[in-house]
Amino acid sequence: MNLIIKRRIILYLLLFSVLLLLGYLIVSVTFKKQVPQNRDQERELSVIEIDSILKSVLVDYAIPTEWVQQKKTKVKGEDSLNYYYIINLSSDISIPMLIKDLKRVYDKDRTGMVCKETIFRNDTEIKVFSSEFLKLKAELIPTKDIERDRNKLGFIIHDSYKLTQDDLAYLLELPYSVTFALYPDKEFLSLRDSIVKYGKNYIVLINDEIVNKEFKLSPDYGKDILKKSIAVILSKFNSAAGFVVSTNSDIYESTAINFVRDEFKKRKIILYTEKDFISFDENEIGEIRSIIKFHAENLVEKRFKTFWISFENFKEIQNNLADLRKRGTRIIPFSQRINDPS
Known part of the structure; x- marks a missing residue:
């Protein structure tokens, strides 16, 4: 009787060991598949990539290129940012809506992306960070006497x-x-x-x-x-x-x-x-x-x-x-x- 019980205990232990091994293999394979995806999502975006997103949104709003100026940055310590944008906007353009669209594109499938806005008088300053580094700065300036040429x-x-x-x-x-x-x-x-x-x-x-x-x-x-x-x-x-x-x-x-x-x-x-x-x-x-x-x-x-x-x-x-x-x-x-x- 004792021999039968011992055999059963050994069999249960072997079965439990096999199940543990299978569980470990499943977790390992799943984790390996997920790691590259997370790394890709959290990668640091370049200034060029972030600039291209801004320019695509400006195109969506039919903002003429002559309304957009690129200025050299004079503020030290703003990471590796060498320039910023001054963007003149006509009175019919909703700045909150433009910023909302900008945030929507920046946030799409990109973790670690932060877009901040600061209002000073009538102007609005936006800053875009990737991996905690400043990658873009732009000043949105409501401007009288300019108008988009539309029907x-x-x-x-x-x-x-x-x-x-x-x-x-x-x-x-x-x-x-x-x-x-x-x-x-x-x-x-x-x-x-x-x-x-x-x-x-x-x-x-x-x-x-x-x-x-x-x-x-x-x-x-x-x-x-x-x-x-x-x-x-x-x-x-x-x-x-x-x-x-x-x-x-x-x-x-x-x-x-x-x-x-x-x-x-x-x-x-x-x-x-x-x-x-x-x-x-x-x-x-x-x-x-x-x-x-x-x-x-x-x-x-x-x-x-x-x-x-x-x-x-x-x-x-x-x-x-x-x-x-x-x-x-x-x-x-x-x-x-x-x-x-x-």
């Missing part, structure tokens, strides 16, 4: 009168101004007031959805009735930034459109159509993004473009508009457009 874009949300309250609130609370479209109707008077209250623009769309007789422009009406309807529209919607007649409407397809257009012209008001703007009704979203980017960056033709776009497509391009605005493209209301078709 201006306007967006008319042509179906905004069909939107839900949540979607309307989304447009009203945007940090820039888009232009709403309303057709003359008593039910839109409160929306008209909200748009004006939020400092946004709207255009009056003359189409076949007008049902109120006092606003309706029918080709069957005589000139006196048409003249009265136009007067009421202009009176009730006198805060409108513009007036657009739908090319699919009965009034547009009739000879009466000439009289209507002349009545607006007498009051020094241009009566536009959708064709006066860049329309996206039949474009895929990829095409829309490409067309908007082209017009934003084309500095040869007219510098202000107005787009006739649905709410759904407008929401799809928000990331693209954010990038364009970061690069200096301005999104402005219809009231600021050049007073002729783009």
Whole structure:
């Protein structure tokens, strides 16, 4: 009996030893695989590498090279730093946003990277350290009388009168101004007031959805009735930034459109159509993004473009508009457009 117990004890000890050996081998292999990765993540970045990151972010903001100066450093003891940057920035560039983007790129997959900022008066100084060594210093200086040479874009949300309250609130609370479209109707008077209250623009769309007789422009009406309807529209919607007649409407397809257009012209008001703007009704979203980017960056033709776009497509391009605005493209209301078709 004692012999059997001894054999079992020896067997258990051997089995335990084998398990310990296997565990040691697994831990050793795993540790060896991880060590090179950690060393690579924590490596010290060179001044050239850190400089290239700064320059790439400046390119993202379309900051001209002449706004960036390289100065020899005069402060001793700042590690091996031989120069620093003075970067002039126009008033439309958000310094906190630029620094946020800079930190995001520096921190991406790079442990041991520290980006510090110091505000002195209106200027901001940033310092970038790698492995506790100063690798970059730059002074960001807000500068008057300089401006990035970029285009201006306007967006008319042509179906905004069909939107839900949540979607309307989304447009009203945007940090820039888009232009709403309303057709003359008593039910839109409160929306008209909200748009004006939020400092946004709207255009009056003359189409076949007008049902109120006092606003309706029918080709069957005589000139006196048409003249009265136009007067009421202009009176009730006198805060409108513009007036657009739908090319699919009965009034547009009739000879009466000439009289209507002349009545607006007498009051020094241009009566536009959708064709006066860049329309996206039949474009895929990829095409829309490409067309908007082209017009934003084309500095040869007219510098202000107005787009006739649905709410759904407008929401799809928000990331693209954010990038364009970061690069200096301005999104402005219809009231600021050049007073002729783009």
